[in-house]
Amino acid sequence: MGKLVSAAMIVRNEARFLAGCLDSLAGLVDEIVVVDTGSTDHSPDIAAAHGARVHHHAWREDFSAARNEALDCAVGDWILYIDADERVRPYDRSRLEHELADPSLCAMAVRFHPRTGYTAACIRPPHPPPPRD
Numbered sequence: 001m002g003k004l005v006s007a008a009m010i011v012r013n014e015a016r017f018l019a020g021c022l023d024s025l026a027g028l029v030d031e032i033v034v035v036d037t038g039s040t041d042h043s044p045d046i047a048a049a050h051g052a053r054v055h056h057h058a059w060r061e062d063f064s065a066a067r068n069e070a071l072d073c074a075v076g077d078w079i080l081y082i083d084a085d086e087r088v089r090p091y092d093r094s095r096l097e098h099e100l101a102d103p104s105l106c107a108m109a110v111r112f113h114p115r116t117g118y119t120a121a122c123i124r125p126p127h128p129p130p131p132r133d
Helices: 015-025 043-049 063-073 093-100
Strands: 005-011 031-036 053-056 078-081
Touching: 005 015, 005 063, 015 043, 031 043, 031 063, 043 053, 053 063, 063 078
Parallel strands: 005 031, 005 078, 031 053
Antiparallel strands: none
8 A cells, every 4th residue: 555645854954843843744744855965963862763764865955956855755655744843733533534435636735833933043044144234
């Protein structure tokens, strides 16, 4: 039997968030694919400990190339693309299977419920701002 739902993600030094994300996927997806783009923390180990298939992809300053690598590695009929700092709310797997069995579907929407301040601490500009005159 094939896999119905895959979760795919790219990570780099996401150890702080990754376990929570992967825990939220348990029982909902059939496989988790994590593409690591050069972590120096324990992100790959955390992913593997949660049963994810970990692939390594050299970072080339191109999110789409890394994301496409994750999508290429996923084998599910449906793919949930998720970031390490996101969580899936509890959802009934049998309900999901019923919804995805509709042959007229070609895509599904995911509703986000942002939490203020949740990831703001990890957002930093890539370079210091220029000095002001």
